[in-house]
Amino acid sequence: MKEALAAIAVILTFVAYVPYIRLIRRGAIKPHVFSWIIWGLSTFLAFIGQLAGNGGIGAWPIGVSGLITLYVAWLAWERRADSTVTPTDWAFFATALASLPVWWITRDPLWAIIILTVVDILGFGPTFRRAYHLPWGESVPYYVLMAVRNCVSIGALVTYSWTTVLFPGAIALSCATFVVMVLWRRRSIPRPATGAGLA
DSSP: OHHHHHHHHHHHHHHHHHHHHHHHHHTSOOOOHHHHHHHHHHHHHHHHHHHHTTOGGGGHHHHHHHHHHHHHHHHHHHTTOOOOOOHHHHHHHHHHHHHTTHHHHHOOHHHHHHHHHHHHHHHHHHHHHHHHHOGGGSOHHHHHHHHHHHHHHHHHOSSOSHHHHHHHHHHHHHHHHHHHHHHHHHTTSOOOTTSOOOO
């Protein structure tokens, strides 16, 4: 059963990412580079923390996601998808990077996961800011799938503890909150006439 849930979570990861990557390549989506670098680093390190906390096969969807997220960060940089950087974005980025070395200092999987979860949520800052002003520039289905994927990956965990559940649970909640915000903002901002708006 755990293996099946882990497999479903990995499949959902690809189902979410493949269309998203295609949209980036087409120029329909302009992801924020800072967010994706932060998410890639924190997600992959959280995967290592989950393994240390005996998350077992349920941790692997997070590991796969971390690798793909780093690829999206590279793609966003290469395409210069969103090069708009505000002082607030720099603050989110600097805070996130400053928090990462604590992973090595604490040597405790739980504290590492707490820190990485905070870092990942901080990474949402630039994307949240951009989507608030340009709600049609993000893919709602992607974030819905990621929320569901994280819930499924929790079901696939071998051991349930704060160390294994906190990161995917917080990310699922963040994605759901992001979707609600984007849909709410779309009610007051019309879809772009160019057809560049997304679902």
